[in-house]
Amino acid sequence: MERYKENQLKVYNSLSKTKENFKPITDGYVGMYVCGPTVYSNAHLGNVRTFMFFDVVYRYLLHLGYKVRYVRNITDAGHLENDADEGEDKIARKARLEQVEPMEVVQRYTVDFHDVLKNYNFLPPSIEPTATGHIVEQIEMIKEIIAKGFAYEVNGSVYFDVHEYNKKENYGILSGRKVEDLLNNTRALDGQSDKKNPQDFALWKKADEKHIMRWPSPWSDGFPGWHLECSVMSTKYLGESFDIHGGGMDLKFPHHECEIAQSKTCSGVKPVNYWMHTNMLSLNGQRMAKSTGNYILPNQILSGENNILPKSFSASVVRFFNMQANYRSILDFSGDALEASEKGHAKLLEAVNFLEKIEAAKISTFNVKTWKKECYAAMNDDFNTPILISHLFEAVKVINQIKENTASLTAEDLVILKETLNAFVFDVLGLMNENMQNNSEKINGVVELLIKLRKEARENKDWALSDQIRDELIELGIQLKDGKEGTTFSLN
Ligand code: AMP
Ligand code: ZN
Numbered sequence: 001m002e003r004y005k006e007n008q009l010k011v012y013n014s015l016s017k018t019k020e021n022f023k024p025i026t027d028g029y030v031g032m033y034v035c036g037p038t039v040y041s042n043a044h045l046g047n048v049r050t051f052m053f054f055d056v057v058y059r060y061l062l063h064l065g066y067k068v069r070y071v072r073n074i075t076d077a078g079h080l081e082n083d084a085d086e087g088e089d090k091i092a093r094k095a096r097l098e099q100v101e102p103m104e105v106v107q108r109y110t111v112d113f114h115d116v117l118k119n120y121n122f123l124p125p126s127i128e129p130t131a132t133g134h135i136v137e138q139i140e141m142i143k144e145i146i147a148k149g150f151a152y153e154v155n156g157s158v159y160f161d162v163h164e165y166n167k168k169e170n171y172g173i174l175s176g177r178k179v180e181d182l183l184n185n186t187r188a189l190d191g192q193s194d195k196k197n198p199q200d201f202a203l204w205k206k207a208d209e210k211h212i213m214r215w216p217s218p219w220s221d222g223f224p225g226w227h228l229e230c231s232v233m234s235t236k237y238l239g240e241s242f243d244i245h246g247g248g249m250d251l252k253f254p255h256h257e258c259e260i261a262q263s264k265t266c267s268g269v270k271p272v273n274y275w276m277h278t279n280m281l282s283l284n285g286q287r288m289a290k291s292t293g294n295y296i297l298p299n300q301i302l303s304g305e306n307n308i309l310p311k312s313f314s315a316s317v318v319r320f321f322n323m324q325a326n327y328r329s330i331l332d333f334s335g336d337a338l339e340a341s342e343k344g345h346a347k348l349l350e351a352v353n354f355l356e357k358i359e360a361a362k363i364s365t366f367n368v369k370t371w372k373k374e375c376y377a378a379m380n381d382d383f384n385t386p387i388l389i390s391h392l393f394e395a396v397k398v399i400n401q402i403k404e405n406t407a408s409l410t411a412e413d414l415v416i417l418k419e420t421l422n423a424f425v426f427d428v429l430g431l432m433n434e435n436m437q438n439n440s441e442k443i444n445g446v447v448e449l450l451i452k453l454r455k456e457a458r459e460n461k462d463w464a465l466s467d468q469i470r471d472e473l474i475e476l477g478i479q480l481k482d483g484k485e486g487t488t489f490s491l492n
Contacts, residue, residue, distance in 0.1 A: 002028070004064040012328065012382045014252065014275040015174055018061055019382055022274065025242050030061050030068045031242035033234040033272075035251055036128070038075040039109035040090040043116060044295035045318075045333060046281040046288030050248045052319065052430075053278050053383075055122045057246070059428050060379055062123075071237045072125040074113075076106040077132045077213050078225045083254055085193075085202040092213045102213050104146065108130075116298045120315045121430045127237050131229035135215045138232050141266060142203045142217075150265045154194035156206030156220030162199040165261050171199075174254035174275060175252040175258060190447065192382040202448070203228055203259050227258035231271075234259075240267035246276040277329045283308070296333070309335045313342060316432040320345040323385040323429050344393075349433060351396040354403060355418055357418030366398045368413040372420045379428065388424060395421055443491075447478060451487045454480075 009022040024030050034054045037043050043051075051072070061068045079085030088096075095102040117124070131138075142158055145151040151160050160172050166179050182199045206220035207213070214221045234242060240263070247256065257273065263271035280287045288295045296308050304312030321341035325331040371394060378387035395417060401407035409417060425431050450469050457465040470480050479490050 002065040004028070004066055007064055007376055007380050009064070009274065009380050010382055011274045013273075014277045015272075018127065018190065020274070022243075024066070025241060025273065028065075028067060030066045030070060030244065031238035032061070032070045032244040032246065033057065033230070033238055034070070034072045034125075034245075035230055035247040036073040036075060037113055038079040038090055039106050039113060040079075040094045041109060041290055042112050042297050042299075043109075044290060045286055045298050045301070046295065046297050047248075048116065049281040049322055049331065050278045051117070051122065052103045052120065052322050054246045054276075055430060056323065056428065057141070057244070057276070057383055058123060058125075058386065060383060063423060063428050067236060069127070070125040071127045071234065073229060073233050074106075074110055074128060074130045074475065075226070075229065076130050077102075077222045078112075084198075085195075085205070085225065089211070089213055092244075093209060093296065094211065104453075112299075119302060120298060120319065121432055123430075129225065129233045129237065131233075134229060134232050134236070135224065136145065137236060138228050139204075139217050141228060141232050141262065141491075142219075142224075144266050145203065147321070148265055150195065151203055151220050154196075155221060157194055157202060158204040158219055159195050160203055160258070160261060160265075161196065162201070162261070163197055165265065169261070169264060171261055173257070175257050177253055179436075194255065201225060201227060201254060201283065203262075225263040227255055228262060230255070231259050231262040233264075234271070235267070236262060238332060241269050241271060241273070244276060245276045246278070249277045251281055252277055252392040256345065274314060279330050281322075282330055283334075288333065301338075309338065313338050314432075314434055316349075316434055317342045317345045319429065319431055320348075320389075324389055326384060326386055328382075344389075345431070348389075348392060348396055348425065352421055353401040353433070355399055355414075357401055358399070358409070358414060360411035360414050362410065364409045364413045365401075365407045366409065366413070368409065368416045368420075372416055375420060375424055379424075385429065388429075392421065392424060447473070447489050451480065451489065455487070 012019045012021045033049070036078045037047055037051075040423050058068060058070050076091060081090055081093065091102050091105050099104070101383065141310060142151065145160065146153070146158065150156050150164050162179060165171055169321045171176055179199055202225035204217060204219055204222055204224055206222045211223070213223055228287075236243065245256070245259075260271060282288060283296065284292050286292065286294050287292075296306055298315075298318070300306040301309065301313050301318055302315060317338065318341075321338055322331070324344070371391060375388055375391045378384045378391060381387070398407050398409075402409065424432060426433070450473065454466050454469040457463075457469070473480060473489070477491060481488050481490070
């Protein structure tokens with residue numbers, strides 16, 4: 001359904017710092033790129049907040065009927081410990097400390113990342129390209145930037161010439177930083193680097209003898225600069241100009257500023273129409289970050305193995321907690337906040353499940369059509385999930401009133417309410433119906449128990465009871481199959 005035709009989406013563009021009407025380059029199609037994780041350690045819940053928001057953006061665009069190509073990369077090389085192109089590669093460092101291959105580090109944390117995404121009900125992106133899978137393209141882009149006069153080689157490393165670029169373009173267009181101010185702030189690095197100016201950033205770094213992640217290039221055996229992979233992979237899969245580019249706020253500078261400079265130099269056109277940035281998840285008032293140890297891992301919340309929370313929480317509750325805040329606000333994580341979300345989440349899903357049992361009445365006491373419009377209006381207003389959730393709770397109130405016979409809905413309104421509520425709760429917010437999950441676990445448990453009792457009956461040669469269990473289960477649509485390994489069952 002082409003719902004986008006009657007829903008004018010507005011997106012807060014970090015570039016213009018205003019909410020703008022969203023108009024894709026090609027009608028009906030959206031190209032979206034989101035900077036993915038650097039796989040040198042487990043993604044923490046802060047990272048997951050950012051990825052989860054873009055999962056909801058993706059889900060809503062799909063719900064509106066857009067054909068979306070969603071690219072989220074895996075950074076598996078080139079991300080140095082320090083944003084100013086200094087220090088060791090994060091992955092190489094971990095490999096050195098643990099005495100394993102860098103690609104073992106990459107594999108371990110990519111697998112962990114995918115496990116988290118599965119547990120938290122993420123939709124997979126359309127393409128998940130890696131930096132190391134695009135070294136050739138990165139070398140080609142560097143050649144192009146050098147040929148255009150915006151990069152220079154020193155001792156086997158290649159740097160982007162920010163001053164040259166800034167003569168005609170605006171380095172700082174996204175972050176609002178001024179090249180002159182950057183000069184003052186980065187003086188500490190002067191003299192320690194091959195760069196002409198401290199603001200210049202690496203496109204290629206020559207690897208010293210100890211550096212294990214290295215590739216041949218026209219300049220040296222080395223590795224690409226971190227910012228380059230995103231310019232290369234976004235252009236390769238989405239084109240020179242595409243619709244949406246996302247990431248956490250901390251990536252605005254230098255990462256996204258550098259991406260714009262690289263891409264614009266090569267193509268001459270504005271690379272991205274809408275830049276979207278999520279605000280940070282904090283813990284104890286401080287930004288959640290691996291480097292400070294101030295973090296919790298998403299799977300630790302599910303297992304309860306952590307020192308921060310009083311108990312375990314489900315992935316759907318954590319999703320709900322994230323979506324209760326606007327993505328552009330700081331969100332503080334705590335056990336109390338999660339417990340409050342857990343209550344709200346249970347109330348919402350209880351109402352969604354009860355909705356199935358409601359019978360239609362002759363009149364409606366609630367204006368479902370207006371309510372539906374308000375739900376869409378909330379999401380159309382820059383993906384305002386907390387406002388959407390407040391509207392979902394208006395529906396919860398009505399459902400509970402119907403339960404108590406103090407409200408009613410016609411058959412037509414009931415259908416609209418069901419469709420809309422299910423669409424927003426499950427398809428768009430990606431919440432999971434744990435009651436259903438629990439029920440299927442319970443059914444499995446009960447059938448296993450009956451299989452055990454039937455086995456005991458057979459051992460006692462009580463064939464009548466054994467057959468009765470089998471036949472009555474068949475009537476309920478549960479088929480037992482006796483095999484060498486024991487009895488299994490299938491649900492028809
Ligand atoms: P990284 O793996 O460090 O490149 O980060 C992956 C994504 O997580 C980036 O978009 C970061 O901006 C984002 N991110 C990092 N820390 C936080 C945080 N505390 N809250 C929200 N997003 C974060
Ligand atoms: Zn990136």
